[in-house]
Amino acid sequence: MPELPEVETIVRGLRRRVVGRTIDNAEFRWARTAKGDPDVTVAGLRGQRIEALRRWGKYIVFDLARDGESSVLVVHLRMTGNFLINGEPGPWTRAILTLDGGMSLIFHDIRKFGRFEWAPDIPPRLRELGPEPLEIPFEEFYPRLKARSAQAKAVLLNQEFLRGLGNIYCDEALFRSRIHPKTNTARIGPTRAARLHQAIQEVLADAIEQGGTTVMNYVNSEGTQGYFQLKTFVYGKTGEPCKVCGAPIRKTIIASRSTHYCASCQRR
DNA sequence: CGAGTCCTGTGT
């Protein structure tokens, strides 16, 4: 479920509740949720004060401090991960962070793909990711786009190009900018590139404003059902009429991911 | 590049 807007929503929901608190204990009910040795991770997290909480692409970064030493807890929710504040542990609970003041963070993750990594600092792999899509100016975006020579959908999905876009928002941004997902990025001129840059920013901003996009059972950090949802134009709309022109939305596979587009609005 | 892997749940 989570792409940049969903992660941003979760981080905003958690931040005011956890910053300034101390991790009294950590528990992994699914050992592989911890990257490396779970016991080492637990020992590393105990007694850490949460100094700040931020988002890095689709990652959640807890900035920690203990005895004057800083470190980070990096969490990736992958497909089905989520945090519940003060929730009851259940069959899909993979990790629990017990904070001071009688507070707990339950990590709920049906598919067990989510990962917790405790490290001295932001790992190199994260530093090598591309810029934040909501922060990159067009003057930087355009040459970056032109420097690639691959299908637009594959480029947008690549976290080394921009960090945080996932399958839904790639399809939606391409639709909004009327660019066919198979267009080679090296052949996108300044006009279309500007539309794409703006579409990316708009669709992410819209989604964040609405608390993300719910496909299946999205439950926010407070444990209540998500009520708003971004309306998608193409994602998951295969066969339905395009909301702009009425042509049926098509589905294909690009970079081994399902890709939705309107063949009439998005010409090659 | 694509294919396989990690996983469980849902829909056909």
Place this chain on the structure above:
DNA sequence: ACACAGGACTCG
């Protein structure tokens, strides 16, 4: 029974 799902990593 089988395809498919918001993601990312490893391998050939």
